[in-house]
């Protein structure tokens with residue numbers, strides 16, 4: 001009998017995680033369908049005054065942003081669902097250490113362990129400050145002349 005790479009997860013835990021991914025995917029699909037329905041119904045109601053349609057546009061823009069985020073998340077769920085069948089699932093992409101079940105059940109699409117995630121977030125904010133101070137430096141040397 002071969003040992004799975006992600007043997008820190010029991011079959012039962014893996015099944016629970018897969019369930020969660022499937023229900024998240026289902027939730028997003030339902031949301032999309034509801035929204036599509038709303039738009040179709042709205043466009044059937046016909047003439048509106050300008051204020052109404054301006055409001056509609058704002059709502060639509062907000063919805064699109066929401067939908068973009070949701071569709072990215074949806075893609076991630078689908079990717080994770082195909083990974084969940086392999087023993088790569090639940091292993092950190094960065095250091096290869098197992099990701100704890102409690103972290104996975106809270107966020108089943110996690111690809112990094114908590115330590116690597118924190119590390120990458122720290123690096124991101126550091127890069128941000130470095131970029132900022134560099135551009136500030138340029139501004140200062142320009143005004144110094």
Ligand SMILES: [Zn+2]
Pocket residue numbers: 092093094095096097112113114115116117
């Ligand atoms: Zn890690």
